[in-house]
Amino acid sequence: MNGKQYLKNQLPVILIHLLGMLTLSLFLTACGNSVSVIFFICMVWLSAMVLCLSVFCFTRKKHLDRLLTMTEQLEERYLIPELMPVPERADEQVFYQMMKMAEKSMLEKIGEVQQERKEYKEYIEQWIHEVKTPITAMKLLCENNRSEFTRDILAKLENVNQFTQQALYYARSEHAEKDYSVREVNLGDVVHDAIAENKYLLRQSNMTITVDNMESSVYTDDKWIRFILNQIISNAVKYRTEQPALHFFTIRENDRITLFIEDNGPGIPQSDLSRVFDKGFTGQNGRTVHSSTGIGLYLCKRLCNKLGIGLSVFSEGSGTRAALSFHVNDFVTGVQETRNDSASGFIVTETP
Numbered sequence: 240m241n242g243k244q245y246l247k248n249q250l251p252v253i254l255i256h257l258l259g260m261l262t263l264s265l266f267l268t269a270c271g272n273s274v275s276v277i278f279f280i281c282m283v284w285l286s287a288m289v290l291c292l293s294v295f296c297f298t299r300k301k302h303l304d305r306l307l308t309m310t311e312q313l314e315e316r317y318l319i320p321e322l323m324p325v326p327e328r329a330d331e332q333v334f335y336q337m338m339k340m341a342e343k344s345m346l347e348k349i350g351e352v353q354q355e356r357k358e359y360k361e362y363i364e365q366w367i368h369e370v371k372t373p374i375t376a377m378k379l380l381c382e383n384n385r386s387e388f389t390r391d392i393l394a395k396l397e398n399v400n401q402f403t404q405q406a407l408y409y410a411r412s413e414h415a416e417k418d419y420s421v422r423e424v425n426l427g428d429v430v431h432d433a434i435a436e437n438k439y440l441l442r443q444s445n446m447t448i449t450v451d452n453m454e455s456s457v458y459t460d461d462k463w464i465r466f467i468l469n470q471i472i473s474n475a476v477k478y479r480t481e482q483p484a485l486h487f488f489t490i491r492e493n494d495r496i497t498l499f500i501e502d503n504g505p506g507i508p509q510s511d512l513s514r515v516f517d518k519g520f521t522g523q524n525g526r527t528v529h530s531s532t533g534i535g536l537y538l539c540k541r542l543c544n545k546l547g548i549g550l551s552v553f554s555e556g557s558g559t560r561a562a563l564s565f566h567v568n569d570f571v572t573g574v575q576e577t578r579n580d581s582a583s584g585f586i587v588t589e590t591p
Contacts, residue, residue, distance in 0.1 A: 245296050256288050317345045360410050367407045374400055394443035397436070401473050405534060408466055412541050419546075424461045426498055426565075427453030430487050432461075433468035437476075444476045444483055451488035455496045457565040463542055464563075467550075468500070470535040471561050475502040477531070478524050478559075491567075495549075498563040507554040515552050516540040 246253075260281050267277045310319050320338045378396055381389035430450055434441065441448065475485055479502070486501040507515060511522035518537040525531035536552070543550040549564030 242296065245299075246292075249292060253288070253292075256284070260284050317342055363406060363410045367403050367410075370403060371400075374403070390439060391443065393439040397438075397440045398473075401437075401469060404466060404469065405538065408463075408542070409534065409538055412538060412545075419460050420462070421458055421460055423456050424459055424464065425453070425456050426489055426496070427455075429461050429464050430468065430498075433465050433472060436465065436469060437472050440476055441472070441485075444479055446476065446479070447482070447484040449484065449486045451486075453487070453489050453498075455489050455491065457496055457567065459546060459548065459565060463546060464548075467539045467542060467563065470539050471500050474535060475500070475504060475559075478502075478504045480504055494567045496565045496567055497549075498565070499560055500563075501558065501560045503558045506557045506559055507552065509554075512552065512554060516550075 263284075264277050264281060267280070306319070306323065309322055310316050313319060313322070320335065320342045323335065323338075326332050326335050374396055378393060381393045381396070427450070430453065434448060434450075472485070475483070482503075484503045486499075488499050488501075490497050490499065505524065508523050511520075511524075514520045515522065515536050516539075517533070519533040520537075521531040521533045525533065540550050543563070547566060549562070551562050551564075553560045553562070
């Protein structure tokens, strides 16, 4: 609360006091009192008025600052009436009731919006599951009738499946933790599964795939990792050169294992690198490829944050390198190694 603004608000009270002092001075003068007595009485009155206004300003400021602090600490600040003490002043009680009414209206509106979002999410998930049936049926028909034409259709179906998966994971990304199944995963197996899920799309684009020997295992959710790899592979196909190539390899540094996915595409301009994970951002390359949505990498980053995986993208002139960094849990690894040693008939322990 600003002191100058407070004095401005108290101006009518100050004027009434000054008018009272003037009236009293005139009355005392008419009664024959000396100027010194009248001056003394006025000074006492003025001092009492200044003291009362100062004390009241201090107590009000302290009360309002406490309310502001409580409000700033709240995540849902419209709930401040629930924490506020019921005021004693009549005018404050009116504002308190107004805030309670506003809070009730806000909670009702939030409840309606949450219900609508829940119903919409359930509809999207149901629609995606329903549309997967004809996609699977078309895949079976094409695989049973192999030809150049059906191979092109299979590649398009993989593309359609990517978009449906993207929509499904986007709908679930807000509460992705409810669908986690963290276990020991071999990165080589996950990479090969992701390549197999995109085999027709990769074959149609004449993509050369190189996968280094990967014996590293991490603890994560393989389904979500496959989705992230699918998005990165899809981008490599979408922004490819005449002789496209993909290279998968891992590097272990201290307590981290990093999976790299490297392509030889046109690369990402340096001005776009800092925004590739922004929702809806397509950049300069997206203006040449009209199928770009700017959702894929945004979803990947969002899921990696929930899984505790580091995701970064590098590009220098040409080619793009995506890096998935997994933290190695030494405690879990130690327990796993001890269990394996026990199964072999002995336990290996280290003496400090």
